[in-house]
Amino acid sequence: MFFESFTDVVPSFFGMLNQGPLTLTLFLHTFIVLPMFWIYASEKKRLNK
């Protein structure tokens, strides 16, 4: 199975993301870093104008 069965006592969003070592960390970092590419691109566009 790609997703493991839910093992936490009280169901929560973060518990769903926490599928194994680093999964929560990787998700949150990806979520933070991706918009920064957009910030970079839009600043580049603004500077080029």
Place this chain on the structure above:
Amino acid sequence: MAQENLSVWTSIPFWRRSAAWVTGFATILLIWLTFDTMGQISMGTDADLQQRVTKRVPAATVINYHIEYKMSEKRGHEVPVIGKKEPFFGKEWSPKEAAALLHLGKLTSQAKNCMNCHTLLGNGAYFAPDLTKAWLDPAWQKGGALQPMTGKSTVEEAMSEFLMHPSQYPTHARMMPDLKITADEAKGLVAFLKHMSSIDTNGFPRNFSKTVDQFKTGGTNAH
């Protein structure tokens, strides 16, 4: 050609926007996590216990139940399992009485500064044994080394006898000092310890059963 030399990395608005995004997201995440945690650590009710609803922190009336510590293959560590009812100090405690007893135990643990030497739920010192799962320590159960030493026949009576006269019983290489704990305070403390052992701590302290096995083969929990 001049445009290609423009660097975003030296642009102050770029860093400002990045910092605002990261700080803003982290703030929202931390607030969200706070509320997520509050839901997880809120105390259950007596009805939860009767209906066998698993709560991370069970109601105070959990002192009326037998508590075991079992390996959960699914979660990869041991979890407290609340079993059948058993008398605590020879009686069943009502929700009100149990809450009052637990409160007295908590206040006593603070007044006597248990954390100055012991660890409770990860907080405290490492001078004396970790008390998080002390109630489940086989040394205090029937057949254990510590229970007969106090001349008592139940875990709660043996523990409270020890707490009232700790300097009479050599349970640890570093003996506990006499803190002048009264009989009522000792009862409260034992209730506090029993309730604490029923809290699902995600397997903390790690290797509790390992120290139990060590104990069975002649070792000691004192380290």
